[in-house]
Amino acid sequence: MRRFNAVLALLLLCLLAFPTVAQMQEQIDYDAISKIKDEGFTNRTSKVMEIISYLTDVYGPRLTNSPNIREAANYVTKQMTDWGLANVHLEPWATEFGHGWSNERFYAQVLTPRPFPLIAYPKAWTPGTNGPVTGEVVVAPISNDQDFEKYKGQLKGKFVITITPDQLRDVTPHLTADASRYTEKQLTELANQEVPVRLSPAEQAARRARLGLPPITPGTPAGPGGPGGGAQQFATRVGKFLAEEGALAWLETQRGDDGTVFVQGGATQRSTDPVVPRVAVSAENFGRIYRILEKKIPVTMEMNIQNKFYEDDKRSFNVIGEIPGTDKADEVVMLGAHFDSWHGGTGATDNGAGSAVMLEAIRILKATGLKMRRTVRIGLWTGEEQGLLGSRAYVNQHFGDRQTKVVKPEQAKISGYFNVDNGTGKIRGVYLQGNDAIASLFTRWMEPFHALGMTQLTIRNTGGTDHLSFDEVGIPGFQFVQDEMDYDTRTHHSNMDVYERIQEADMKQMAVIVASFVYMTANRVEKLPRKPMPKPQPTTGGPGM
Numbered sequence: 001m002r003r004f005n006a007v008l009a010l011l012l013l014c015l016l017a018f019p020t021v022a023q024m025q026e027q028i029d030y031d032a033i034s035k036i037k038d039e040g041f042t043n044r045t046s047k048v049m050e051i052i053s054y055l056t057d058v059y060g061p062r063l064t065n066s067p068n069i070r071e072a073a074n075y076v077t078k079q080m081t082d083w084g085l086a087n088v089h090l091e092p093w094a095t096e097f098g099h100g101w102s103n104e105r106f107y108a109q110v111l112t113p114r115p116f117p118l119i120a121y122p123k124a125w126t127p128g129t130n131g132p133v134t135g136e137v138v139v140a141p142i143s144n145d146q147d148f149e150k151y152k153g154q155l156k157g158k159f160v161i162t163i164t165p166d167q168l169r170d171v172t173p174h175l176t177a178d179a180s181r182y183t184e185k186q187l188t189e190l191a192n193q194e195v196p197v198r199l200s201p202a203e204q205a206a207r208r209a210r211l212g213l214p215p216i217t218p219g220t221p222a223g224p225g226g227p228g229g230g231a232q233q234f235a236t237r238v239g240k241f242l243a244e245e246g247a248l249a250w251l252e253t254q255r256g257d258d259g260t261v262f263v264q265g266g267a268t269q270r271s272t273d274p275v276v277p278r279v280a281v282s283a284e285n286f287g288r289i290y291r292i293l294e295k296k297i298p299v300t301m302e303m304n305i306q307n308k309f310y311e312d313d314k315r316s317f318n319v320i321g322e323i324p325g326t327d328k329a330d331e332v333v334m335l336g337a338h339f340d341s342w343h344g345g346t347g348a349t350d351n352g353a354g355s356a357v358m359l360e361a362i363r364i365l366k367a368t369g370l371k372m373r374r375t376v377r378i379g380l381w382t383g384e385e386q387g388l389l390g391s392r393a394y395v396n397q398h399f400g401d402r403q404t405k406v407v408k409p410e411q412a413k414i415s416g417y418f419n420v421d422n423g424t425g426k427i428r429g430v431y432l433q434g435n436d437a438i439a440s441l442f443t444r445w446m447e448p449f450h451a452l453g454m455t456q457l458t459i460r461n462t463g464g465t466d467h468l469s470f471d472e473v474g475i476p477g478f479q480f481v482q483d484e485m486d487y488d489t490r491t492h493h494s495n496m497d498v499y500e501r502i503q504e505a506d507m508k509q510m511a512v513i514v515a516s517f518v519y520m521t522a523n524r525v526e527k528l529p530r531k532p533m534p535k536p537q538p539t540t541g542g543p544g545m
Helices: 002-017 021-025 030-041 048-058 067-083 145-151 184-191 201-210 228-245 283-294 348-368 389-398 409-413 436-452 467-471 487-491 504-523
Strands: 086-096 100-112 120-122 133-139 159-161 249-252 278-281 300-310 315-323 328-338 374-381 414-419 427-431 456-458 477-482
Touching: 030 348, 030 504, 048 067, 048 348, 048 504, 067 086, 067 100, 067 315, 067 348, 067 374, 086 389, 100 120, 133 283, 159 283, 184 427, 184 456, 228 249, 278 283, 315 348, 315 389, 328 348, 328 389, 328 409, 328 504, 348 374, 348 487, 348 504, 374 389, 374 504, 389 467, 409 414, 414 467, 414 504, 427 436, 427 504, 436 456, 436 504, 467 477, 477 504
Parallel strands: 133 159, 159 249, 249 278, 328 374, 328 414, 414 477, 427 456
Antiparallel strands: 086 315, 100 300, 120 278, 133 300, 315 374, 427 477
């Protein structure tokens, strides 16, 4: 018995001295992380702010299929080639995106009763005015089919406002800061798993307030930001009606104040129907015009919009580059972000920030010379703003069909995908996207970054960006939890989405964390744990999210 006990004790000693494979693969390479931090945090080596400046200041807004995004993509491919990445290329989609569009010139000025310039922006994929035009501004509320007949023959040569007085927005004072970071209490609440229940609008508003999120602001009933597809379809009909009536332009305003204008599209990239020029006007300018008209005082305006459409290549592309792996080079770890933006600002926080962070992360991995067993591949996606189109095209070409869930051989070879697309705020954790099996692994991987503010995992899903394209076909896809900053309140899809809103320290923190997570995924013995494959989806008519 004593001999048996001695043998058992020896076996236990061996188990303690020699960790299991599962234990060994979760070990953190602190030496590698130290090299990543040194490369990413040192001003003499970090390139993240240089990259974001080129993307925003030099190339500007990057609407999909515009000349800007193509020139920005050429800049990125040259950078990746200069850094020594392999397989650098622009990969066309297999499907058609639609025509490109750009605004070449815009000018808007109220002439009478008192002259003043407008803070305003043309909406994407709408036509120009064919030179300077002058006319009266009229209010013609159109909210149902009967209103088309009511205003037929009255709008030719007019600048048209289509809302009623009760739809005119109040501009209220900002009694709290626009920008915010997560508190520890908010992070803890975010980490708690929610059981889905039906919430009333008041309960939804209260929950968003507890999380420090801004309230959901409904759009104007006839505008493209209005609730539901019906409002969008009706807005299309209004635009067609105004075009057929010969209106000069459709003047609109939605959320935003203090000179901030949130502006997206006024038509689709595939639209062939006639559409009137559509212009998003700042709340303050719009309100002044409306109040003057309410006093029965005529308002005249001059406007010049030069917009250009591009028909030469209706397909779009994704930007791809790699660092080849060593002994597991046929397996892949991916990192990515969407490369496109809207056109009001320069696409800084949405999503030049994510693109610059991912480019800096892969640059860091290459510059440090760290060996990685799996191939590391970056993907910068176009068409995200129109419904994750670029990443979905890539996933469909390489990994599988999101609706049928029929996968291709490459799907088994990818370990995971990491995404950044929530602005310039630093990383505070990871959305696990319902993947319980990976929680203990990511908890361990976060330990070296607690002092940088990354402390929290949440089992919750987050939507609206490109990690979903991978998750839809059973690939572990993750979006990082980021500080909100002024993303939703000030910069997201607005004219304030510019370089000045970027936070340098946060950008460096993100790049270092992403590089480290990618490095550890590339060198882990096994691929990342997976959730069960989602069930097939019924076929839908539209390509959107």
